[in-house]
Amino acid sequence: MPSSPELRVLFITSEVFPLCKTGGLGDVSAALPLALRALHNDVRLLLPGYPQVLAGVKYKSKVAEFSALPQFPPTTLLSARLSLSKTEHLPVFVIDCPGLYERAGGPYMDEFGRDWPDNALRFGLLSKIGAILASDASPIAWRPHIAHCNDWQSGLTPAYLHFHPGKKAATLMTIHNLAFQGVFPPGSVVQLGLPPHSFSINGVEYYGNLSFLKAGLYYAGHITTVSPNYAQEIQSEPLGFGLQGLLAARRRHLSGIINGIDVNEWDPASDPHLAQNYSSKKLADKAGNKSALQQHMELTADADIPLFGVVSRLSHQKGIDVLIQIAPQLVKIPAQLVVLGSDQAQLEHLLAMLAQAHPGAIAVRIGFNEALSHLVEAGADAFLMPSRFEPCGLNQMYSQRYGTPPIVHATGGLADTVVDCTPQTLADGSASGFVFDTMSAEHLLAAIKRAVAAYHDKKTWQRLQKNGMAKDFSWHASATAYQRIYHSLIGKP
Ligand code: ADP
Numbered sequence: 484m485p486s487s488p489e490l491r492v493l494f495i496t497s498e499v500f501p502l503c504k505t506g507g508l509g510d511v512s513a514a515l516p517l518a519l520r521a522l523h524n525d526v527r528l529l530l531p532g533y534p535q536v537l538a539g540v541k542y543k544s545k546v547a548e549f550s551a552l553p554q555f556p557p558t559t560l561l562s563a564r565l566s567l568s569k570t571e572h573l574p575v576f577v578i579d580c581p582g583l584y585e586r587a588g589g590p591y592m593d594e595f596g597r598d599w600p601d602n603a604l605r606f607g608l609l610s611k612i613g614a615i616l617a618s619d620a621s622p623i624a625w626r627p628h629i630a631h632c633n634d635w636q637s638g639l640t641p642a643y644l645h646f647h648p649g650k651k652a653a654t655l656m657t658i659h660n661l662a663f664q665g666v667f668p669p670g671s672v673v674q675l676g677l678p679p680h681s682f683s684i685n686g687v688e689y690y691g692n693l694s695f696l697k698a699g700l701y702y703a704g705h706i707t708t709v710s711p712n713y714a715q716e717i718q719s720e721p722l723g724f725g726l727q728g729l730l731a732a733r734r735r736h737l738s739g740i741i742n743g744i745d746v747n748e749w750d751p752a753s754d755p756h757l758a759q760n761y762s763s764k765k766l767a768d769k770a771g772n773k774s775a776l777q778q779h780m781e782l783t784a785d786a787d788i789p790l791f792g793v794v795s796r797l798s799h800q801k802g803i804d805v806l807i808q809i810a811p812q813l814v815k816i817p818a819q820l821v822v823l824g825s826d827q828a829q830l831e832h833l834l835a836m837l838a839q840a841h842p843g844a845i846a847v848r849i850g851f852n853e854a855l856s857h858l859v860e861a862g863a864d865a866f867l868m869p870s871r872f873e874p875c876g877l878n879q880m881y882s883q884r885y886g887t888p889p890i891v892h893a894t895g896g897l898a899d900t901v902v903d904c905t906p907q908t909l910a911d912g913s914a915s916g917f918v919f920d921t922m923s924a925e926h927l928l929a930a931i932k933r934a935v936a937a938y939h940d941k942k943t944w945q946r947l948q949k950n951g952m953a954k955d956f957s958w959h960a961s962a963t964a965y966q967r968i969y970h971s972l973i974g975k976p
């Protein structure tokens with residue numbers, strides 16, 4: 484516990500590492516609150532009580548019951564502790580509502596990849612409990628100054644708070660991905676207990692439906708997104724996904740704060756998932772991970788062939804279709820490719836076919852595997868992220884820290900965190916990867932070829948690796964920026 488907490492913050496999120504993670508939001512929801520607590524803020528998480536959350540937290544105790552919420556099944560609030568390492572813990576509130584959360588499958592979808600039909604209620608409840616705890620209607624003594632909402636799943640919290648007549652916390656809405664908006668039929672407005680007049684263009688309405696995310700963006704005191712570049716991109720088409728007008732109108736209340744990474748969880752010198760630990764001073768030891776990865780994935784054992792890694796949701800956003808297009812040419816360079824990921828069935832199928840067609844050169848593992856994701860970061864020579872758009876992206880930062888230069892499309896946080904390798908950036912010591920401007924198969928392949936040429940020039944490659952490994956991706960600076968926004972929201976200098 485911080486000794487003299489400056490600010491109390493309720494951090495509302497639908498996933499958190501290591502209990503429940505489908506992507507970067509899970510990582511951020513663990514690491515950012517920890518970094519904010521290190522700055523002496525009393526940050527506590529609010530989470531849905533999925534089975535893996537109820538099973539994974541410690542010291543659960545019941546702190547409140549919510550029986551007067553007619554829209555929702557009976558709900559209990561638990562207080563508990565989430566352990567992140569031997570020395571790091573986060574206090575959490577867990578919403579125990581078996582009617583909405585006790586089921587097999589993922590947080591947003593069932594095991595067949597279909598959205599849960601009652602997601603409006605499931606995340607309406609998360610938003611509602613967030614709003615209650617952040618107001619004078621709260622049944623518990625701990626009252627936050629700030630309700631920090633993350634993505635559409637907690638987007639209704641600022642709306643509920645707006646219509647609450649009593650005392651309430653200030654609100655911050657963080658966009659991790661504008662492509663997911665939580666859009667539900669208009670009847671959900673009344674079903675979720677929002678006032679009917681909120682269903683307007685100046686409110687929660689979005690092209691005739693209710694949008695959780697729009698509600699958050701409209702009513703929150705301030706909006707942040709996860710990189711400065713993405714904060715600009717979403718103010719116009721196409722990356723505004725229909726919300727560009729609102730975001731541009733609120734630009735004075737919109738900031739981009741780049742994500743950090745958990746530098747303890749992602750440290751090649753101590754990572755327990757690696758075959759061999761290494762550091763920039765002992766870079767030669769990275770090779771043990773390449774051969775372990777080749778062996779594990781049944782790729783041809785070859786220390787000298789460039790090996791490209793991918794760990795990703797397999798979706799349109801991530802440009803996996805374009806990667807699939809150029810994969811046969813990548814093999815011809817020659818080079819190897821290893822892909823770990825899951826999501827869209829069609830892309831999973833095409834990747835499996837590629838692996839079949841190129842045994843020993845392309846290996847694909849469909850599924851979510853935290854340990855293997857670390858070995859790919861360490862064992863690959865270079866990392867591919869041809870995202871069409873990328874609010875921030877974490878893997879390009881993990882890659883740089885692991886001496887595995889990333890090849891990225893110049894979009895969102897990728898453009899903010901990777902410096903293209905040119906004679907000039909090599910000379911000034913900033914080069915850390917390969918950046919291509921136009922999203923196309925041709926440009927991706929050209930960037931890969933540039934990387935291969937650099938890879939075969941050992942001195943250049945080592946410089947690139949060491950530049951990336953020396954960069955500071957820790958959360959400290961970004962947590963300080965969030966803290967500054969919290970202060971401005973409650974009128975503190
Ligand atoms: P996004 O949140 O859009 O998926 P990010 O780059 O911010 O993208 O974060 C993705 C996170 O999820 C990273 O920590 C990455 O390693 C992890 N990840 C994605 N797919 C897998 C997978 N199949 N197995 C293990 N980890 C994965």
Ligand code: GLC
Pocket residue numbers: 506507508511659660709742873874875876877
């Ligand atoms: C989203 C984005 C990703 C970002 C992550 C964490 O899932 O797609 O770019 O890094 O959230 O903020």
